[in-house]
Amino acid sequence: MxxxxxxxxxxxxxxxxxxxxxxxxxxxxxxxxxxAPQYGSDVKLFVSAPPSGGQADYAAAFILTQRIESYADLVTDSGTMQRVVDQLGLDESYESVRSKVSAEVIPSTQTVHVKVRSDTPESAQRIAEATGAEVVGLVERLEAPSGDEDPALVARVASEASISDDRVAPxxxxxxxxxxxxxxxxxxxxxxxxxxxDRTVKTRQDIEDVTGSAVLSTLPFEPEVKREPLITGHSGPLAEALRVLRTNLQFANLDANRQTILVSSAVPDEGKTLVATNLAISLAQSGRSVLLVDADMRNPNVAEMLGLENSVGLVTALVGRATLQAAIQEHPSGIAFMGTGPKPPNPVEVLETQAMRDLLATVRGKFDTVIIDAPPMLPVADASILTTEVDGALLLVRHGSTTREQLRLAVERLETVGGRLFGTILNRTPRRVAGAYGDGYGYGYGYGDIPEIAGTEPRRSPRASSRGQRRAVR
Structure with a gap:
């Protein structure tokens, strides 16, 4: 790294x-x-051998060297600590007191340094004084056990127990x-x-490593998209990124004057509906005739985004309840739109029909570009079926959300049916954003029968009236 x-x-x-x-x-x-703050008190004990002259002094010095470490260790012995507790009348165990006391021999000296830490300065001083006195008595008892002989070593308090209001810990x-x-x-x-x-995709290199396909455009995240999802009249970063995508698409299929492009994603909530719709608008702004088809029969969202009617569309045209011209609406942005129509109980079977193939062939001959908003690749088979009937597919990848495994499986499914991947689009970059654009999915299979439709003209929604009058495509 x-x-x-x-x-x-x-x-x-x-x-x-x-x-x-x-x-x-x-x-x-x-x-x-x-x-709780801790206060300290120190007491120093001087351990020495009584002078006796001659060889005895050397022997005493040797004994002192051997034993002084032992006496430092005995400072915190359970017996010593219990006697300190008894002497002071403390209302705590000797283990508690022992945790407050430590002792060490100062290097190259005959001094044992006893340190006490307690909750108050007075308590620390009392325990230090009692411990020092107890160690002095301990040395005397051990060095002259009978009491009538001179001890080999003696201990004295070299410095009295200190007291200070300054905390030593923490x-x-x-x-x-x-x-x-x-x-x-x-x-x-x-x-x-x-x-x-993290196995999510966050860079162009991540996508290209998984798919082996180029990233045609990187679309920035714009918070305003939730409020105004369409780029009509916009000139911000998102609109510019879509123009880059539009330009790159011209090189994806150089031999074709007319293109049918499927827009999908690996999983829901990647922003495919918004991208498909705005890509269609961007292509229309370049002077091309564009038809946007909402083929997500399980969860249609394009009509609501455009403010148009969805009651008549793809399904009604396929079953013969509306003519193709009646099923297509025009939007003020310049694109033509075909909704899904009523939800069928069997979307896969509808998409696999010869009527669907004929319809796609017909609209391909009428428009320069046909953009199909398809369901995600992994949850259902709809997009895989449609992929075989189009010139190529665009795969949406949401920054920091789509995983490498999901992307790999989506490309694998597309290749399995012989579909062509024009390229990928890295969406909602560079920031990580929770939530979605509102294209949530609730895929199910019990939609019931297709409702009866009176007439062949679709009804305008109130929202459609406010966004622009629908006109049949001639």
């Missing part, structure tokens, strides 16, 4: 990183608030600094780990 990749991961995971640092710092601060600057540094480390490590475990 180079520096650019590292910075890219942090840029993509900045919310997670900041949240981790904030939570870690808050946990550190909470620890400091909830941890060390606020140290703990806070360590907590923040640890939080930063966890934020960076967590961001890298999440990126390694």
């Amino acid at each position: 180079d520096l650019g990749q590292f910075l890219g991961i942090l840029r993509a995971r900045w919310k997670f990183a900041i949240a981790t640092v904030v939570l870690g710092s808050a946990a550190t601060a909470m620890y400091l608030v909830l941890t 060390n606020i600057p140290l703990v806070l600094g360590v907590g923040i540094l640890l939080s930063i480390f966890l934020a960076i490590a967590g961001a890298i780990l999440r990126d390694l475990l």
Whole structure:
């Protein structure tokens, strides 16, 4: 991983990183608030051998070297601590007291340094004094057990137990600094780990590695799309990216003057309906005659987005209840639109009919470009069936949502039926955004019978009247 990749991961995971640092710092601060302050008291014990002169002094010095570590260890012995508890009349166990006491031999000296930490300065001093006195008595008992002989070693209190109102623990600057540094480390490590475990597609290279196909356009995320989904009259980044897509499509099938293009995605909520609709508008703005067909009979959304009627359309034309001209509406943006019509109980069977193939052949001869908004590839077989009847397909990939496995399976399904993939579109980049554009799916199979339709002219919805009058295509 180079520096650019590292910075890219942090840029993509900045919310997670900041949240981790904030939570870690808050946990550190909470620890400091909830941890009771500790106060210290120190007492130093000097252990020596009584002078006797000659060889005896050398022997005493050797004995002192051997035993002083043992006496430092005996400071926190259970017997010593219990006697301290009894002497002070403490209302706690010797284990509790022992946890507050530590002892060590100061290197190259004959001094045992006893440290006590307690909840109050007075308590720390009392325990230190009692411990020092107890160790002095312990050395005397062990070195002269009979009481009538001179001890080989003696211990004395070299410095009285100290008292201070300054807390010794927790060390606020140290703990806070360590907590923040640890939080930063966890934020960076967590961001890298999440990126390694994340199997979603986020870059053009990810898509090209999986599909072996070029990314025809990268569409930016624009929050305004939810409120105004159509690019009619817009000149923002999304409109420009769609113009790039329109231009690149001209090179996808150079030999064809007329094109039938299917727009699909691996799974629902990738934004295919919005992209198909706006791509059709962008093509119409370039002077081409465009027909937008909503072939998602399970969950049609294009009519609502355009403000047109969906009660008459593809299904009614296929079953002969409306003429092709009556099933097609015009939109003020310049595109012609054919809705799904009433929902059939068997969308797959409808799409597999010879009537469907004939209809696609007919509209292909009437329009320069036919854009078909199809269901996602993986949940149902509808898109796979339609792929065999079109010049090529565009596959929508949602940034940070579609996984590599989903994309691979979608391309595999398309190749299985012999379909042609014109290319892919990376949608809603570069930011990670929760939620969808509103093209949610609820795929089911119990739609019931096709309702009777009076006449051959579709009814205009109130919304259609406000968006522009529908005109039959001649």
